[in-house]
Each structure stands twice: as C-alpha cells, then as structure tokens.
Amino acid sequence: MRYKVALIQLGFFVFLITIWETASRTGLADIEFLPPPSVVFPKIAQLLGDPKFLGECWETAVRIAVSFIIAAPIALVIGFILGENRKLGDSFSPLFNVVLAVPQSVFLPIFILLFGLGFTQKVAFGITHVFFVVVVTTMAAVRQVPPNFVVATRSYGGTRWRIYRSIYLPAMAPQVVTGLRLGLVFDIIGVLLAEMYGSRNGVGVLIFKWGEAHQTKELMAGILLVSIVTITLNEMMRIWENRLNRWKTQ
Amino acid sequence: MGKPIEPLEDPVTMMTRALPANPVIEVQGLTHDYANVKNSVRALEDISFSVPEGSFVSVVGPSGCGKSTLLQILAGLMPASKGDVLVDNKVINSPQPSKIAIVFQDANLLPWKNAAENVEFPLEIQGVPQAERAKLAHEMLELVGLKDFVSHYPSQLSGGMRQRVSIARGLAQDPRIILMDEPFGALDEQSRTKMGQELLRIWTKTGKTILLITHSISEALFLSDQVLVLSARPGRIVDRLDVPFPRPRSFDIIGSAEFGALRNRIWNQLNTDDAMGQGLEGI
Numbered sequence: 001m002r003y004k005v006a007l008i009q010l011g012f013f014v015f016l017i018t019i020w021e022t023a024s025r026t027g028l029a030d031i032e033f034l035p036p037p038s039v040v041f042p043k044i045a046q047l048l049g050d051p052k053f054l055g056e057c058w059e060t061a062v063r064i065a066v067s068f069i070i071a072a073p074i075a076l077v078i079g080f081i082l083g084e085n086r087k088l089g090d091s092f093s094p095l096f097n098v099v100l101a102v103p104q105s106v107f108l109p110i111f112i113l114l115f116g117l118g119f120t121q122k123v124a125f126g127i128t129h130v131f132f133v134v135v136v137t138t139m140a141a142v143r144q145v146p147p148n149f150v151v152a153t154r155s156y157g158g159t160r161w162r163i164y165r166s167i168y169l170p171a172m173a174p175q176v177v178t179g180l181r182l183g184l185v186f187d188i189i190g191v192l193l194a195e196m197y198g199s200r201n202g203v204g205v206l207i208f209k210w211g212e213a214h215q216t217k218e219l220m221a222g223i224l225l226v227s228i229v230t231i232t233l234n235e236m237m238r239i240w241e242n243r244l245n246r247w248k249t250q
Numbered sequence: 251m252g253k254p255i256e257p258l259e260d261p262v263t264m265m266t267r268a269l270p271a272n273p274v275i276e277v278q279g280l281t282h283d284y285a286n287v288k289n290s291v292r293a294l295e296d297i298s299f300s301v302p303e304g305s306f307v308s309v310v311g312p313s314g315c316g317k318s319t320l321l322q323i324l325a326g327l328m329p330a331s332k333g334d335v336l337v338d339n340k341v342i343n344s345p346q347p348s349k350i351a352i353v354f355q356d357a358n359l360l361p362w363k364n365a366a367e368n369v370e371f372p373l374e375i376q377g378v379p380q381a382e383r384a385k386l387a388h389e390m391l392e393l394v395g396l397k398d399f400v401s402h403y404p405s406q407l408s409g410g411m412r413q414r415v416s417i418a419r420g421l422a423q424d425p426r427i428i429l430m431d432e433p434f435g436a437l438d439e440q441s442r443t444k445m446g447q448e449l450l451r452i453w454t455k456t457g458k459t460i461l462l463i464t465h466s467i468s469e470a471l472f473l474s475d476q477v478l479v480l481s482a483r484p485g486r487i488v489d490r491l492d493v494p495f496p497r498p499r500s501f502d503i504i505g506s507a508e509f510g511a512l513r514n515r516i517w518n519q520l521n522t523d524d525a526m527g528q529g530l531e532g533i
Binding site: 148149151152153154155156157158162166167170171247 | 325326327345346347350351352354356358360361362363371372375376403405423
C-alpha cells in the first residue's frame with residue numbers, strides 16, 4: 001500500500017518534469033523565462049560545486065539556525081506558562097493570536113531601520129517569525145492535556161514534576177513538534193525575505209539579483225534548491241511528529 | 251505488594267463476607283460546600299458510612315448527587331468542608347495509592363502506554379523496581395483475562411477490555427480498598443452485565459474491599475453486600491440496605507420477587523425524596 005502511494009507520487013513528479021521539459025522545448029513556455037529541467041538540473045550541480053555559492057548558503061543557514069535557537073526555547077517556555085496559567089493565558093493569548101495574523105513582511109522596513117542590513121536584522125526578523133507561532137501552538141498543546149490523566153496521576157501519589165514529565169510531555173509532544181516545524185518553515189521564509197530586500201549577502205539576495213539580471217537558469221536552479229532543502233527539513237520534522245503520534249493510530 | 255492473587259475461597263466461607271468485620275474505610279459526617287464569591291452550593295450533607303473489610307458496597311444515586319465530589323474526597327484529592335475519611339483508622343487528607351485505588355469512569359488509560367505499561371504506571375510512581383512491577387502487571391492482566399493483550403495499546407482494545415486494564419491497574423497497587431466510579435457507564439448493556447460478573451469473579455479471587463459508585467440500581471443490587479442510596483443535591487444518604495442474596499449469585503436473582511421489591515424500594519426512596527434526577531437507570 002505504502003509502496004503504491006510512493007510509486008504514484010514519483011510518477012506524478014516525473015510527469016510534471018516531463019511537462020515542464022516539453023513546454024520549454026516546444027516553445028509553449030518562453031525558454032528565456034522558463035529554461036527546461038535538462039538545463040536547470042546541471043546548473044544545480046554546478047552551483048553545488050561553486051564555493052562562492054556555498055558560502056552564501058552558509059551565511060543564510062547560520063542566520064536561520066541562530067534565530068531558531070534563540071526564539072524556539074523562549075517561545076516554548078512562554079507558551080507553556082501561558083497554557084498552564086489560565087489567567088495569564090486568557091489575558092495574553094489574544095495578543096499573540098492577533099500578532100500571528102499580521103503579515104510580518106510589512107514590518108521589514110522597520111527592521112531595516114532599526115538593525116541595518118547586517119546579520120542582526122536577518123536574525124531579528126527570523127526570531128519574530130519563529131516566536132509567535134511556537135508560543136501559540138505550545139499554549140494550545142498545554143491546554144489539550146486531558147485533566148483526567150492529571151487527576152489519575154495525582155491519585156497514584158505523583159508529584160507536580162512527575163505529572164509534567166509523564167503526562168504533559170508525551171501528551172504535548174506531537175503538537176509542540178508541529179509548532180516547531182511551522183516555526184522553522186516561517187523562519188526560512190523570514191530570513192530569505194529579509195535577505196532579498198535588504199542584505200549584502202545570503203541566498204536570498206543572490207536569487208533576487210539573478211531575477212533582476214534575467215539569469216533565469218541560475219534563478220530556477222536557486223529556487224529549486226531552496227525548495228528541496230526546505231521540503232526535506234519539513235519532511236524530517238514531520239517524520240518525527242508522526243513517530244510521536246504513533247500511539248494515536250496504533 | 252505481597253501475594254496479590256489468593257486462591258479461590260470456597261463458597262461457604264465467602265458467605266461470611268456479609269457479616270460485619272473491621273471497617274476498612276470509615277466516613278464520618280462528610281459535608282461539602284462549593285463556595286464562590288456570591289454563594290455556596292452544598293454538594294454533600296452529613297454522609298456517614300463504613301465499609302467492612304472484604305465487602306462490596308455500592309453507592310447509588312442520580313446525577314448531581316455529588317458522586318464525583320464524594321469520590322474526590324474519599325481519594326484524598328480534595329479536602330471536605332466538614333467531616334473525616336478514615337482508612338484503617340487513619341485520616342485521609344492526601345492521595346494514598348497504597349490504601350485507595352481508583353477505577354475511573356472511562357478507564358482513563360494513557361494512550362501512549364500499552365496495557366502492561368498502564369498497569370505499571372502507578373507502581374513506577376511508587377518506586378516499585380522494574381522487574382517486580384512488570385511481573386505484577388502480567389499477573390494482574392492475566393487475572394482480568396487479558397493475558398494475550400499485555401502489549402496492546404488502549405486504541406486497540408474494546409471499551410470492556412480497557413476497563414479491565416483499569417481494574418488490573420487498581421489491583422496492582424494492592425490497595426486496602428478499590429474505589430470504582432461508574433466503571434461500566436460507558437459500556438453497552440451486554441458488556442456491562444458481563445463486566446459485572448467479571449468483577450464479582452475478580453473480587454472473589456482477590457478478596458479486596460470494593461466501593462462502587464453507580465447510577466444503576468440493578469447493578470448495585472446484583473453486585474453488592476450493602477447499598478447506600480444517595481439523594482440529589484445536596485447528596486444525603488436516604489437509605490441503606492443489606493442485600494440478602496447468597497453468593498455466588500446468578501442472574502436468576504434479578505428476576506426474583508425479592509430483587510424486584512428491593513429495586514422498587516430504592517426507586518421509591520429516590521422518588522419520594524424528589525431526587526429522581528436525570529440519568530437514573532431503574533432497570
């Protein structure tokens with residue numbers, strides 16, 4: 001069954017690539033704007049062998065990692081406190097939900113004014129992208145911990161610490177990982193966006209420049225590469241998530 | 251933890267259970283009020299009873315008779331406004347897992363733990379060594395007829411099986427008394443009847459003291475040595491009756507005139523007291 005699904009997915013992927021190739025080759029799509037895969041794929045290989053390009057990737061990766069490592073733990077703690085403490089949670093959760101609904105991209109000019117065009121601006125923009133979504137999902141994860149499990153554990157003589165470890169942790173884990181996964185995806189969006197509109201280096205600015213210069217081969221290769229990396233990260237987190245969720249379907 | 255499984259007693263000695271013995275649990279003048287800023291609501295009023303060692307006592311009452319309040323106080327999860335709960339002559343004011351085990355309404359198994367791990371969980375908290383608690387869990391699951399399901403997860407078990415695991419978990423704690431909160435309420439009629447019989451078998455085999463809280467008058471009568479009838483808000487004991495049927499009991503007694511008379515008596519107690527709340531099952 002799972003083999004079949006994988007086969008269908010692979011088939012669909014091959015199908016899309018074929019369409020793309022044919023469209024570019026037959027002139028259905030302008031080859032100037034959409035170079036065929038047979039041109040783009042070798043370009044990806046070439047970029048991966050280019051130390052200058054890899055250097056830019058490294059810059060971007062460090063920004064994403066640093067902002068995630070700073071934002072995620074703080075957001076987890078705040079989300080937990082807001083979820084555990086009903087009064088605090090009810091007071092502050094509307095604030096977080098409102099901020100989450102605002103398109104953060106419009107704040108980019110403010111970040112540029114505040115932090116300039118360097119490392120700090122990118123990391124700060126990444127942090128705000130991770131922070132709010134992780135706070136909100138963690139808060140929701142705390143609130144769905146079944147109170148019956150807590151009462152039962154108390155009746156077995158379990159301490160507060162034991163309840164957190166043996167009930168909260170496993171009950172919250174799948175949802176928390178979902179939050180972290182979304183946080184990481186948002187982080188990548190935020191950092192790349194910040195790079196595209198106000199940066200001296202990084203993959204974002206490179207892709208933006210290729211676009212401006214009509215270097216469509218490099219542009220497509222860059223876009224595909226970023227997509228592949230992001231999808232891979234996302235899927236890795238999802239595998240982790242499913243593993244934590246296993247007992248639900250067992 | 252001792253030896254949890256005792257040999258089957260012969261039916262003659264089992265009859266002595268109905269005779270008064272040392273009370274395992276004694277409840278004295280329990281009153282509880284839920285108070286907020288504006289007013290206070292009385293949930294329980296002057297509840298007193300005692301449960302003799304090895305006996306099976308049921309508390310029957312309509313919804314809103316303060317069942318869950320009573321349960322939480324008895325389990326030491328909540329202090330009462332007035333009155334005391336004594337187990338083995340000691341006042342209970344905090345959870346005492348080695349004295350009182352609870353079998354919860356909806357089994358309340360942790361979904362990420364399999365049957366054996368669920369049974370082991372209270373023991374783990376009490377610091378029972380791994381090997382010992384694993385052995386105990388297997389013994390208890392075998393006792394409740396789930397020998398072949400030790401590594402099944404709750405989602406793979408039926409409602410009745412989950413409740414069996416929950417009973418095994420209570421037994422594994424080797425408590426002085428097992429408190430059951432409407433344990434078969436979520437089951438269909440057939441499973442419910444079957445689980446009642448199962449419970450009697452397990453009770454006979456282990457000799458535990460059981461206090462069962464239920465809506466069902468028939469269930470209470472069929473299973474118990476003594477039935478306490480609780481009225482609706484505030485919960486008061488309006489009747490207590492000794493169930494005269496000899497053990498082991500068969501389902502035939504349910505059809506007997508005597509059973510019917512007792513059932514009517516309880517039914518009328520609840521009626522006259524204007525306590526015929528919703529959810530009371532007469533049959």
